[in-house]
Amino acid sequence: MSQQLLDGVPLTALSGVGSAISEKLSRIGINNVQDLLFHLPMRYEDRTRITPIIDLRPESYATIEGIVQLTEVQFGKRPILSTTLSDGTSKITLKFFNFNAGMKNSLVAGTRVKAFGEVRRGRYMAEIHHPEYQIIRGNQPLVLAERLTPIYSTTEGLKQASLRKLTDQALALLDKIQVEELLHDQFNPYPYSLKDALKFLHRPTPDVSVELLEKGEHSAQKRLIFEELLAHNLAMQQIRIGVQQHYAESLGYQSDLKQRFLASLPFQPTKAQQRVTLEIEQDLSKSFPMMRLVQGDVGSGKTLVAALAALLAIDNGKQVALMAPTEILAEQHATNFANWLQPFGIEVGWLAGKVKGKARTAQLEAIKNGNVQMIIGTHALFQEQVEFHNLALVIIDEQHRFGVHQRLTLREKGAKGDVYPHQLIMTATPIPRTLAMTVYADLDTSIIDELPPGRTPITTVAISEERRDEIVRRVYQACKNEHRQAYWVCTLIDESEVLEAQAAEAMAEDLQRALPDLRIGLVHGRMKPQEKQAIMAEFKQANIDLLVATTVIEVGVDVPNASLMIIENSERLGLAQLHQLRGRVGRGATASHCVLMYKAPLGKISSKRLQVMRDSQDGFVIAEKDLEIRGTGEILGTKQTGMAEFKVANLMRDRKIIPLVQNYAKQIIAAKPELTNQLIHRWLNSKTVYSNA
Template identity: 40%
Template sequence: MTGAPAKTLTQQLEILQKVLRLERRKGFNDTAMSGGLEAFVRKSAEEAEQLGHGIEIFRELSLTLGDYAELPESVRPARVSEAERIIQTVPGVSPMDDDPAESASHQAVAPASPRKQAAPRRRPAVQLASLDDPISKIPGVGENREEQLRTLGVRTVREMLYFAPRRHEDYSRLSPISSVRYNAEYTVRGRITHIQEQSTRNNRRMITVTISDQSGSLPVIFFNHYVLKQLKQGQEIAVSGRIERQNSAPCLRNPEWEILEGESIHTGRLVPFYPLVRGLFQKQVRNLTRRTLDIARDHIVDPLPPHVRERHGLIDLGRSLEALHYPQNAEEFRAAKQRLAFDEFLVLQFGLLRRKVDWKRQEGQSFPADQEQIDFFTGSLPFRLTGAQQTALAEITADLATDEPMSRLLQGDVGSGKTVVAAIAAYTVVLNGAQVAILAPTEILAEQHAKTFGQIFRELPSDRRPVSALLTGSTPAGRRREIDEGLADGSIDILIGTHAILEEHVDFQQLGLAIIDEQHRFGVRQRARLRAKGLNPDILVMTATPIPRSLALVIHGDLDVSIIDELPPGRQSIVTARRSSPERAKVHEFIRDQVQEGRQAFIIYPLVEESDRLDVKAATNEAERLSTDVFPDLRVGLLHGRMKPSEKDDVMTRFRDHEIDILVATSVVEVGIDVPNATVMVIEGAERFGLSQLHQFRGRVGRGAAQSYCILLTSDDSEGRTSQKRLDAIVGTQDGFKLAEIDLELRGPGEFFGTRQSGIPELTFAGLTDMKTLNASRIEAQRFLDVDPELDLPEHNELKHAIQRFWIDGMGDLS
């Protein structure tokens, strides 16, 4: 007996395509295949390797799905879509239509008997006190189900109402059974004519339910025996799913189904698919959302007055929540999402604007500029301020001169000169006899600020030069005591440091200005603690990279904004190029040429040490290899985040003083290193960094008079669409504001800063590319503030509660 014929590459990929489709239908809970997707892809890859075909394509699929079981469910849909895209790049693989409405013209509406009119839903006899009642009040939610829902973030009836489906599948078109074709999605209805139970070769129980309509019959196969308790011969049911082949005939396997009585929620409509946890199934969640909507309907109070909804073309809240789960059509679903997005933006913007108003109402300090002294200071600088710097400085000094506390964001591109503007603002405050605190998120950045401020003030006469101090977690106890004394008696004018500044023992004689660098890395409590160290000191926030306007309104909507959108004269454009792994030797030759001309170079790696899971080069190993094998005659240094602060400082100093030719580093150099003689930035594994990081790395060179270069070295398997867009963008433009918009679009707000940072609200429905809704909600929030700042009017009561829930329960601060 001969074995089964070997599968072709096309057959292997089409099987995997079906598995991915099933995984999509099952809600991305890794149950499409026994053992999970990861094991199935690994087995397929091994089979392909044995057959000697498709090795590269399966390597890419393995990278995409290799860690699928460990991924959060929110990430899995994107990985499945990426795997489907990869499969479709192989010639000969049959496409699988996403939209059943467009799959084929033969899907005519069935001439079968018309659908029964759904009887009006009866509201279950459950008494709710409010929408904040526990979800266990809903029938069918016992202890186990309550625990499952809590894992999904659903604890109350309200949270169940707002539990958004991950997607909807369009099962709304009824088709006659005779019209079905393979590999397309259909919804058919018919009467059960036969039910058969049998065992498969691997001892699985298989139930075949045959349904018939006027045009023919269709076997529907289930592998979960519970359907035997629910389905009976003679029942009329609807089923929705992709038509597959069984014994050379069409069939459905494990489709969505429901008995036709009352309103359909599982078939024959736009059907919601929700995030799941183990032991929880789509049908159970749909039944629960349907039941919750029916029970809670009388408790849903719209926080938006009718005239506001009319002004913005918004549907009412009750209809929005119904359509979020069970829309009649795609247009109604879009209207629901628009309404809920508007609500999210509105409560966010109201809180931010009120915080801004409340802050400015407090008693502040006035620091008028001594123009003669400021002119003397700016005249001592080795450069002239750009027009954009002068404009930003004028806005800041105008704020400092008033007795209202300043709350301002200063943002600009890499190398635009934000620090010198902040230094002039600090000097203005010091000239008025007050003190300045400068907060940085890391020790390296704090140390860099200390050096930069020292250089900026260096040319001032000693009697006019501010006295500054550096305070970090590494500051010795003796020096800390000296700093405490200097702050208390006023002999220290400017304190630069990390979170150590926020410690209780750090007391200022008169804190007048707090400059916060990278505010998104400081939580709400830390910012409040800093403000408490003075009489409502002025606040100036700086960002390392430009922030898109939409994200700035969300994170910094309580701040006025100054923008430096002009680079200092003489800064050259940095030549940026992309190179692949086989060209690495040529890149090394180029580095050697630059070093021989007296220049220096950076080589950046994604990791500190080699990883078993990631096939990427790491800084420690590569630094040793480069110094031994590639550049044995050159001075190679190493810098990474696990080094002690003193070690980092030593390496940076040696590199700055040209005692190191090539600095091998991790992303620790993203900020904090200024070496004008460095002209080459090589980024290994460039596809693994975000756009803002890449732009920051590039900004480490091009700070001197010589032409500088940024080379993006990518691995052989970096052909994903998002990676391509990122790399194309960084090569195509050096405009940091434009790159920030692209980065936000590609990665979303949660990952914009590289890791999820405090200060970024969780927005379920609102998209930060939707500037129209964001601006409209901000204008409406200002109207509410103007008319009823405390929202004490009866018609604003529900909006007041919504804002309290978002800010106090969700964001944790409205002060």
């Protein structure tokens, strides 16, 4: 038990924990006493001292003490109990929106009160809404907290006071047992043991800087963050080692298929495409499964690289599966691959949710008996009823939609006996190098860092929506006079898909009235997949001049004749999404433009974002800037990136210690490999059985 901390101790060992509390704790990821100890406070309140009212700052939390001057009920839409307090330096108003007669009667003039809460700017003086308060009677001493008060993330029905009491019990248990320190001085660059770091962070002394703690920069926090990132890195290294112990078909060209294919193309692959293709071919020649990530900016030509990898497997008489996250993108791949491969007698199959009935049965049969060599689809490819004849290569497009668990599951599903398929993963979402080295530590990485010739730079401008009429005229000129096509993207962030669809429909109607000569199409997330497909096909065939769309067009849609993009409410979107949307234009030889329309006045962060978009078209530069702008407050979402969830680490905030983590991981593997499983068990335990990957 000591070695694994307290993961074997159930929550019911703590006083006051029954099935109801256990269920609430499990909602926030707490299933044993160790989880409770790793559930660190999200912030701290300083209740160790009284702050004079004159020194209070808005948006800060403080404990105050004073004498009630006046208590009254203010009547409006709903009654508010308002109490004015003075401490001799200044006055403050305490406001209660939910109150009872007992509260009103206890807060009479002359009463001494201690109160705690968030200070706000009021109309006449500072205010605290719904403070915690205590009436001090006679000569009763003023009791203040001895340590900073931790505030934990919680769930409905689980109060802070309850969490603190449970944590006190867990810390008491921690004192009773001999917790094994896995990182001795040789592997611990911080002045805290695991045990001391946990005790300090749950109950910090009042002399520590709250600001330092809330930035995650205290050395006790760094000690835990370091160990968790180390465990994660070692787990990923273990996946690599596990993969190399599996068997895969060794693939080398058996004919001149590659030469004939390249000769049929109307262009030459770029040097970057050639370099990455060579790296893939070297991987495929090995007798253990390739696990390679290809990062390439929007429009860098990843699809051609994928096609060349597929050709090598097909030339060996094997099957290839390509999985895309959406039907639109999957169908586009199916069209491209069919155009490229069918002239060489290679059958391209297509399997998605919309393929039903006899067509689906026929497709499943063709996959099973090997009559199709290249199979393209959505996640429907890996449902139980799909049986491959001899799958040798799995290509996953847009990796940020699929996490580490999905990529391991796909490998397992594609395995036949003890033979595993090679895996090639492609993403157009550039991830800064330090983050990629953590998130994709189980993969070898290739970067296509060169755009194909003939691509023209996209001119990006930010224009206030007050100049909307001017923008509408520019759209008319591009579509009518220059015979180009355009996108008009409507965005409603943090709103429902229904409202976003309504906004897009209203915008399409407005534009049709303003531009009656143009053929205007509409595509949004509420439409059925086949409706979206039909509209996109019409746009691709140039039967639509202007496509009004929600952000559903963010990924992969390729219309070379579209050279103008208008993005509404651009100030509401993150840099990664703006960059992906902009990548829908600039795919042909004509000069392209992107207009970022915004509502004035612009906030500081929005202004910085739009400046980055104007200054750069390099996705990797934009990704780094995104990190700088977003800083410590936002973690790259697991849905967006397929990243593992962490207990204490935050990849955005903690990226500077990643090189240190990698260095120590190498030392542990070389000098003390037995620590690997102990660290993985402590931090990842049953969540992911990495060692079986």
